Each structure stands twice: as structure tokens, then as C-alpha cells.
Amino acid sequence: MKAVVDKDTCISCGLCPTICSEIFEMDDDGKAVAKDEEIPDEILDSAKEAEEGCPVSAITVK
Numbered sequence: 598m599k600a601v602v603d604k605d606t607c608i609s610c611g612l613c614p615t616i617c618s619e620i621f622e623m624d625d626d627g628k629a630v631a632k633d634e635e636i637p638d639e640i641l642d643s644a645k646e647a648e649e650g651c652p653v654s655a656i657t658v659k
Contacts, residue, residue, distance in 0.1 A: 598658055600631035600644050606655035613647040613656060620644050621656075629655070 600620050602613070607628045613621035614629065619640050624630045636644050636658065648656040 598636045598641060598644075599634070600636060600648070601657045601659070602629045602631050603655045603657075604628045604630070606653050608653050608655075610652060612650055612652070616647040616650060617643040621647055631656070 602621070604624075604626075609623070609627045609629070611623060611629075614623060617640060620632055620634075620636055621629055622632070641658075644658050648658045
């Protein structure tokens with residue numbers, strides 16, 4: 598599975614890297630980005646928690 602952040606929807610709240618810094622980080626423009634890599638099974642729950650916690654539903658884990 599991989600994570601994708603819709604940067605047009607992102608409001609730069611910083612919640613996702615707080616929850617799952619292994620996959621999410623804030624880009625130079627202040628918006629969140631997801632690292633382009635497969636999400637390891639041991640942090641999949643954390644990535645899903647970031648997806649569910651996003652206040653504007655800008656994250657998709659698929």
C-alpha cells in the first residue's frame with residue numbers, strides 16, 4: 598500500500614507527520630507529502646490513522 602496527499606486539499610495542519618512521520622512530511626511549500634514508497638505492515642495502522650485524522654480528507658492510503 599502507498600499513501601497519497603492531495604496538495605490542493607491539504608491545509609498544512611501538520612497532523613499526518615505527527616501521527617506517522619515514517620511516511621508523511623511537510624514539503625517546502627508547507628503542504629504535506631507522502632514518501633513514494635510502500636508502507637511497511639508494521640506502520641500501516643499509523644498511516645491509516647493519519648488518513649482518518651486528516652481534517653479535510655486530503656490523504657488516501659491505497
